[in-house]
Amino acid sequence: MSKQMPIAAPHTWGKYTPDKIFTVVSKATQAKEAYGREVVVNGAPGTFLDETETIYCLPTVESVYRSIPMNEVVAYSPLEGAPDFLEAAVQHVFREFRPAAHIKAVATPGGTGALHNIVANYTSVGDAVLSSEWCWGPYKSIAEDALRKFETFSLFAGDRFNLEELEEKMTALLAKQERLVVILNTPSHNPTGYSMTNDEWKAVLNSAKRLAAPGRFIILAIDVAYLDYTEDQSASRSFFPLLADLPENVLPIICFSMSKSFTLYGQRVGAMIGVSPNAQIADEFFETNQITCRASWSSINRGASKVLATIYANPELIKQCDEERAAALNIIKSRAALFSSEAKAAGLEFLPYRSGFFLTIPCQKPEEVCQVLNKANVFLVPLAKGIRISVCAVPTSKMSGLAVKIKKAIERVTVQGNQ
Ligand SMILES: Cc1ncc(COP(=O)(O)O)c(C=O)c1O
CATH class of the missing domain: 3.90.1150.10 (Aspartate Aminotransferase, domain 1)
Known part of the structure; x- marks a missing residue:
């Protein structure tokens, strides 16, 4: 045949x-x-x-979920996410380490949705997305599915983060393309369990500042899917304020997920959180990503997003x-x-x-x-x-x-x- x-x-x-x-x-x-x-x-x-x-x-997530009224569970969510959910997501991610910058959030179906939007809106067809060689497999699929390339740097130099190779790869890609999305998964990286130190963060951000020449844009996709599974919850968030000290053409976007942090894996709730010194860039982030939500999956699971809003309305929860x-x-x-x-x-x-x-x-x-x-x-x-x-x-x-x-x-x- x-x-x-x-x-x-x-x-x-x-x-x-x-x-x-x-x-x-x-x-x-x-x-x-x-x-x-x-x-x-x-x-x-x-x-x-x-x-x-x-x-x-x-158990608290389960009991809160079961208490959400049915009309709230079945209703559509606003495209960008309900305001109480978005504020709760921002509070949960940063806690006492909120960067002093313009911060906007858009609800996504998990961290995956955030990554999808970042690739769709901050790279052009044919551009390469950069991440570490040891990485969560779907990064490559998300990039390639959107007709982008996927390139890597080796994550380790000995048992430390490989800053030199990251900078080398960023330099080479920025010579060829205007925008570069770099995906960094920390803390508790999948698959190795590595967490970048604050000194390593400072060095990465210094590289980004150096390389973000006029007409070049660096988007740091910070995948914090395992943020809440570290020894010290404060220490693992303490790098966030460093994100306030970046030029306008460097845009950190935090990919938040309720999958692991609130054990709601299949409920598909998360958010992308943009941090910029410039209010217009933050507004552009909010508007542009909403449209991609509308065009990709519409809106997220309202009931599960209400769980986070309910928890964050009550310090005891x-x-x-x-x-x-x-x-x-x-x-x-x-x-x-x-x-x-x-x-x-x-x-x-x-x-x-x-x-x-x-x-x-x-x-x-x-x-x-x-x-x-x-x-x-x-x-x-x-x-x-x-x-x-x-x-x-x-x-x-x-x-x-x-x-x-x-x-x-x-x-x-x-x-x-x-x-
Ligand atoms: C490194 C990493 N990033 C992101 C995700 C996204 O998860 P979700 O889309 O369920 O939020 C996962 C899930 O396994 C992951 O391991």
Whole structure:
């Protein structure tokens, strides 16, 4: 039979690749059905699972959600988001570290929606978007789906942020294009768990100031999906005031998500928050991004956005959420500590982890290593140059011994490769 001519337009040809994370999760689910859930390690999800491997919702979020009147749940949200939600999002993100600048927010379906709008509105077709080589896979898909290119700098120089290479890549791209979107995911970076220090932030912002020549625009997309999963909530927000001290042609946009911070992953609520010294640029941000919302998904989930507005109207509810999240974070921390100590004892290298949902092991042939692990009912996400483990999802009981299994699988693949 002759091959069917694609009906989809030529620019879409070849763009499909199965989503790695969802594929691994589905393999793990099949293994659980076949062999029993006790013997399967599912280290792929991007959601916090408690020690019984059940997805966890902050109890305060659940009770507030259940209290939202039905007419509020089913109604449309304003395109830009309800004012009480937007103010709550800004308050939550900055807390006591609100930059002294013009700040505008637009509601988006999660951090993904914010990234979509940034690429759509702050780059032209054919431009490249820049992020780190270790990064959340959808950055590339979002850029390429919008007919942009995706380029990377290597995230680390030793166990520190690679400022030199970031600046080199920014310089090269700004020689070719007027606008450059740089996506930085910090704190608790996915997939490594790295968090930029304030000194590293100062250096990045100094580079941006130096490189933002007249007629050149730098847009810093600051993806804070894991903002609330760090050791010290204040320290992780303390870089925000630095964003006030930038020239007009550098625009930081914070991508806020309720997915992890309020355990409302599938409810699709977030916001993009623009920070500018110039009121007109802030207004342009507010207007332009609203139109892209209208043209892409219309408006966001009103009921879930009301949850945040309700929590932020009551300091007691904010405190309760913080305490409940801190308890979840403690579980994640102890899983990560157990893995780290066993990895060190086994001589298994992992990338600099500070906090958050994921840890990464750099290795050769990650696909093959993951296949070897699958045979032992261990399901992890193969990346281009390593393997990601969801410390948010693997219970402590199954974390024990995992580092040794990975080490052995890597050795086995290395030996096979040498034969
Ligand atoms: C690094 C990173 N950024 C952004 C997101 C976006 O999440 P959402 O669109 O659910 O807010 C995720 C989700 O996994 C993520 O890992």
